[in-house]
Amino acid sequence: xxxxxxxxxxxxxxxxxxxxxxxxxxxxxxxxxxxxxxxxxxxxxxxxxxxxxxxxxxxxxxxxxxxxxxxxxxxxxxxxxxxxxxxxxxxxxxxxxxxxxxxxxxxxxxxxxxxxxxxxxxxxxxxxxxxxxxxxxxxxxxxxxxxxxxxxxxxxxxxxxxxxxxxxxxxxxxxxxxxxxxxxxxxx
Numbered sequence: 001x002x003x004x005x006x007x008x009x010x011x012x013x014x015x016x017x018x019x020x021x022x023x024x025x026x027x028x029x030x031x032x033x034x035x036x037x038x039x040x041x042x043x044x045x046x047x048x049x050x051x052x053x054x055x056x057x058x059x060x061x062x063x064x065x066x067x068x069x070x071x072x073x074x075x076x077x078x079x080x081x082x083x084x085x086x087x088x089x090x091x092x093x094x095x096x097x098x099x100x101x102x103x104x105x106x107x108x109x110x111x112x113x114x115x116x117x118x119x120x121x122x123x124x125x126x127x128x129x130x131x132x133x134x135x136x137x138x139x140x141x142x143x144x145x146x147x148x149x150x151x152x153x154x155x156x157x158x159x160x161x162x163x164x165x166x167x168x169x170x171x172x173x174x175x176x177x178x179x180x181x182x183x184x185x186x187x188x
Contacts (some may be wrong), residue, residue, distance in 0.1 A: 012143075014153065026144045042075075080097050137162065143175075163181075
């Protein structure tokens with residue numbers, strides 16, 4: 001059974017998008033963080049994304065010579081959308097998932113292969129978080145405070161406890177926090 005791993009850049013105050021700045025673009029990542037990201041993308045079994053993220057990435061990566069382009073173009077992609085008709089024609093190795101979110105994730109997890117990633121896309125990530133469909137959170141906390149924007153956890157129906165697995169600072173000031181959901185409630 002494959003895990004669903006969420007990669008998300010966020011501000012120190014928990015925003016994944018804002019009209020002020022985008023947390024994933026606000027701080028130059030540096031060579032170490034870029035190598036870490038490229039390694040993780042290259043090992044993933046599939047990249048799950050929402051329609052908006054798909055439209056942004058599919059217009060950028062196919063013609064790019066950036067080091068991220070090759071793994072992004074080669075990895076199988078699953079776009080969660082009820083309005084896209086044919087994503088494969090725009091970006092090879094892409095299929096559209098239109099069904100119930102939990103059922104689609106269960107089917108993807110049951111497929112053979114390496115773990116799958118959700119990289120970017122605050123709305124889909126928030127929906128996956130709210131439905132408790134994330135097996136591991138890899139949060140890239142930026143040295144940035146936005147004060148307002150789209151929060152990753154704003155769709156949660158109730159509080160959720162996580163176990164810290166790892167915390168790694170990078171020279172850029174970004175700190176990777178890796179969490180796994182607690183499957184038994186924390187004592188009060």
